[in-house]
Each structure stands twice: as C-alpha cells, then as structure tokens.
Amino acid sequence: MDRLIDRTINAMxxxxxxxxxxxxxxxxxxxxxxxxxxxxxxxxxxxxxxxxYGEALKTNPVLAKMMISGVVYSVGDWIAQCFEGKPLFEFDRARMFRSGLVGFTLHGSLSHYYYQFCEELFPFQDWWVVPAKVAFDQTAWAAVWNSIYYTALGFLRLESPANIFSELKATFWPMLTAGWKLWPFAHLITYGVIPVEQRLLWVDCVELIWVTILSTYSNEKSEARISETPAEAGSSSLLKGPPEE
Known part of the structure; x- marks a missing residue:
C-alpha cells in the first residue's frame, strides 16, 4: 500500500x-x-x-541560471535513479530534492560568477585561450565543484563530517578523471562558440548526462557505506564474543 501511495505521489x-x-x-x-x-x-x-530567456538573463541573470540548474539537477537525479533500475515513478523524492536544491542554490549562482571570472582570467583572443580555459575548467573548477557537490549532498543527508570527508576522499580523483572523458569535448564548444551569458544553458544540457553520473556515483558510495556499517558491527561483536556475566 505504501509503495502504491509513493508511486502515485511521484506520478502526480x-x-x-x-x-x-x-x-x-x-x-x-x-x-x-x-x-x-x-x-x-x-x-x-x-x-x-x-x-x-535572453530578457531574463538581462534583468536577473543569477536567478535565471539558478532555476535552470535546479531543474537540470533534479531531472538528472531522476534519470540516474532510472538507470539504477528503479521504475519510472518509484524514485526517491528526497534524493531528487537534495540534488535539485544543490543545483539551484549553488551550481547556478557559482557558475554564473565562475564564467565571468574565467573571462577576466583569460582576456585574450589568441588561439591558445580556448584550450587554456578548458584545462583550467577541468582541473581547478571541476575539483572545486565536485567537492562542493559531494559535501553539500552529504550535509543534506545529515551525514557526519568524517563520513563526508571519507566519501569525498574516495571519489575525488575517480570523478575528476571521469569528467575528462566528457567535458573537454563539450567545453571546446562552451569556450569556443557559446557567448559567456549563454554558456550555462549549454553546460546544463550536457549536465543532464554528467549529473546522472555524479548522482549515481555519490549515492552508490553512500549506500555502500551504510550497508558496510551493520556488517562491520556484526563482525566486531562476533570477535568480542558473548558478554561476560
């Protein structure tokens, strides 16, 4: 019955x-x-x-980008859950909300200022500027954003700082290098073709793929750690033996 209610709520x-x-x-x-x-x-x-959309970027660019990122991160997490084998309307609402909240509050606003900062950092028109921006994006910015994403999700899951740091430490390098299989090619268009104010929209379209990977990876690590905890507790109790009377 509870499953049917959940499915109905999700469908609505x-x-x-x-x-x-x-x-x-x-x-x-x-x-x-x-x-x-x-x-x-x-x-x-x-x-x-x-x-x-262009008018919204002129009147309130940060809010417009926050809303787009919030939608993309919510939909991306939903897609991730479907890829993990969950039926279409049996997704975890809390998990999807957490991802969307991170996208809305952090990704949209931070990305807005990051792309402006990147333009000021490389104010040149030479041939090497696009590769330099891509390299900077896929090292400094990717490392910062992946860390922010995992940390924010950990706090929203009410995990301890120690667990969050452990997860971040375990996923930092694999996720950074995984991004190199997708983003350098996408960012050749981002920095070589798309105007700075329109970049986040293009990036968010690609983010639908990337958020699916990020969300899946983050929740796999979290669920694996949760499942390991009872097993470790059980094995430690066996090692200790029965309590002495």
Missing amino acids: IVLAAGSYAITKLLTIDHDYWHGWTFYEILRYAPQHNWSA
Missing part, C-alpha cells in the same frame, strides 16, 4: 511539473493569440521563449 509530481513546463513554453505568446492558428503558436513558441 512528474505530471504536474511536466504539465506546468509545457504550458509555460506553449503559452509564451498567449497575449497575442487572437486569430492565431495552432501551427502559428507552435511556430513562434521556440523563438519567443528564447527571447524571453
């Missing part, structure tokens, strides 16, 4: 969020619909949504 969340997103995208021109055909609505929706 997905349906409500999906319906809201589609409605917002399709009704971008609702003030001008008089006399429009359905084809015209569909035809102009992408262009005008893009214009609205």
